[in-house]
Amino acid sequence: MMLWRTEQTVKLIELTLRDIKGVNVSYTECGGDYDTQTVMVIVRDEGTLWIRGFRTDEPLAKQDMVDVQMVEVTDGRCSSSGLNSSGKDICVGYGLICHALRTAGHTVVQSMDGHF
Numbered sequence: 001m002m003l004w005r006t007e008q009t010v011k012l013i014e015l016t017l018r019d020i021k022g023v024n025v026s027y028t029e030c031g032g033d034y035d036t037q038t039v040m041v042i043v044r045d046e047g048t049l050w051i052r053g054f055r056t057d058e059p060l061a062k063q064d065m066v067d068v069q070m071v072e073v074t075d076g077r078c079s080s081s082g083l084n085s086s087g088k089d090i091c092v093g094y095g096l097i098c099h100a101l102r103t104a105g106h107t108v109v110q111s112m113d114g115h116f
Helices: 006-016 088-103
Strands: 002-005 023-027 039-043 047-054 065-068 070-074
Touching: 002 006, 006 023, 006 039, 006 088, 039 088, 047 065, 047 088, 070 088
Parallel strands: none
Antiparallel strands: 002 065, 023 039, 039 047, 047 070
Protein backbone atom coordinates (compact mmCIF):
# COMPACT_ATOMS: atom_id res chain seq x y z
CA MET A 1 0.00 0.00 0.00
CA MET A 2 1.12 3.53 -0.73
CA LEU A 3 -0.35 6.76 0.57
CA TRP A 4 -2.21 8.78 -2.08
CA ARG A 5 -2.41 12.52 -1.52
CA THR A 6 -4.25 14.27 -4.33
CA GLU A 7 -2.70 17.73 -3.94
CA GLN A 8 0.80 16.27 -3.57
CA THR A 9 0.23 14.17 -6.70
CA VAL A 10 -0.83 17.29 -8.64
CA LYS A 11 2.37 19.09 -7.55
CA LEU A 12 4.51 16.07 -8.50
CA ILE A 13 2.95 15.93 -11.97
CA GLU A 14 3.25 19.70 -12.50
CA LEU A 15 6.95 19.50 -11.59
CA THR A 16 7.45 16.40 -13.76
CA LEU A 17 5.84 18.03 -16.82
CA ARG A 18 7.24 21.56 -16.33
CA ASP A 19 9.15 21.46 -19.65
CA ILE A 20 6.12 20.50 -21.76
CA LYS A 21 4.29 23.61 -22.91
CA GLY A 22 0.50 23.83 -22.75
CA VAL A 23 -0.06 21.40 -19.88
CA ASN A 24 -2.82 22.02 -17.34
CA VAL A 25 -3.08 19.83 -14.23
CA SER A 26 -6.18 19.77 -12.02
CA TYR A 27 -8.29 17.26 -10.08
CA THR A 28 -11.91 16.28 -9.56
CA GLU A 29 -13.66 16.88 -6.28
CA CYS A 30 -14.74 13.28 -5.83
CA GLY A 31 -13.85 9.78 -6.92
CA GLY A 32 -15.81 6.55 -7.00
CA ASP A 33 -16.30 4.04 -4.19
CA TYR A 34 -12.96 2.32 -4.77
CA ASP A 35 -10.89 5.09 -6.38
CA THR A 36 -9.43 8.42 -5.34
CA GLN A 37 -10.03 11.85 -6.72
CA THR A 38 -8.92 11.91 -10.36
CA VAL A 39 -5.96 14.04 -11.41
CA MET A 40 -6.49 15.32 -14.95
CA VAL A 41 -3.60 16.35 -17.18
CA ILE A 42 -4.72 18.27 -20.26
CA VAL A 43 -2.03 18.42 -22.95
CA ARG A 44 -2.79 21.14 -25.47
CA ASP A 45 -4.43 19.92 -28.66
CA GLU A 46 -3.46 16.30 -27.89
CA GLY A 47 -5.82 15.04 -25.20
CA THR A 48 -6.17 14.31 -21.52
CA LEU A 49 -4.54 11.85 -19.13
CA TRP A 50 -6.45 10.65 -16.06
CA ILE A 51 -4.58 9.47 -12.96
CA ARG A 52 -6.28 7.87 -9.95
CA GLY A 53 -5.31 5.61 -7.11
CA PHE A 54 -7.53 2.66 -6.19
CA ARG A 55 -8.05 -0.30 -3.91
CA THR A 56 -9.77 -3.55 -4.71
CA ASP A 57 -10.31 -4.83 -1.18
CA GLU A 58 -12.56 -2.17 0.37
CA PRO A 59 -14.33 1.10 -0.44
CA LEU A 60 -12.42 4.29 0.32
CA ALA A 61 -13.69 6.41 3.21
CA LYS A 62 -11.65 9.41 2.03
CA GLN A 63 -10.55 10.14 -1.49
CA ASP A 64 -7.96 12.90 -1.12
CA MET A 65 -5.54 11.12 1.24
CA VAL A 66 -5.75 7.33 1.52
CA ASP A 67 -3.67 4.18 1.16
CA VAL A 68 -4.01 2.73 -2.34
CA GLN A 69 -2.89 -0.55 -3.91
CA MET A 70 -2.31 0.76 -7.44
CA VAL A 71 -2.46 3.90 -9.57
CA GLU A 72 -4.14 3.93 -12.97
CA VAL A 73 -2.72 6.20 -15.67
CA THR A 74 -4.81 6.32 -18.85
CA ASP A 75 -5.82 8.56 -21.73
CA GLY A 76 -9.33 7.09 -21.57
CA ARG A 77 -9.45 6.10 -25.23
CA CYS A 78 -9.67 2.39 -24.47
CA SER A 79 -10.85 0.86 -21.21
CA SER A 80 -8.23 -1.88 -21.23
CA SER A 81 -5.00 0.01 -21.88
CA GLY A 82 -3.31 3.15 -20.65
CA LEU A 83 -2.09 5.04 -23.70
CA ASN A 84 -3.65 5.01 -27.13
CA SER A 85 -2.85 8.60 -28.12
CA SER A 86 -0.12 9.33 -30.65
CA GLY A 87 0.73 12.99 -30.00
CA LYS A 88 4.35 13.61 -29.04
CA ASP A 89 3.75 15.65 -25.88
CA ILE A 90 1.01 13.42 -24.45
CA CYS A 91 3.15 10.31 -25.04
CA VAL A 92 6.21 11.89 -23.41
CA GLY A 93 4.00 13.14 -20.56
CA TYR A 94 2.54 9.67 -20.04
CA GLY A 95 5.99 8.11 -19.75
CA LEU A 96 7.25 10.82 -17.40
CA ILE A 97 4.17 10.55 -15.16
CA CYS A 98 4.45 6.75 -14.92
CA HIS A 99 8.14 7.03 -14.07
CA ALA A 100 7.56 9.72 -11.42
CA LEU A 101 4.78 7.73 -9.75
CA ARG A 102 6.87 4.53 -9.75
CA THR A 103 9.84 6.43 -8.32
CA ALA A 104 7.51 7.72 -5.58
CA GLY A 105 6.72 4.09 -4.73
CA HIS A 106 3.37 3.54 -6.47
CA THR A 107 2.45 0.48 -8.50
CA VAL A 108 1.31 1.94 -11.84
CA VAL A 109 -1.17 0.08 -14.06
CA GLN A 110 -2.68 0.93 -17.42
CA SER A 111 -6.24 0.23 -16.32
CA MET A 112 -8.32 -0.67 -13.27
CA ASP A 113 -10.12 -3.21 -15.47
CA GLY A 114 -9.13 -6.74 -14.60
CA HIS A 115 -8.21 -5.88 -11.01
CA PHE A 116 -11.76 -6.20 -9.67
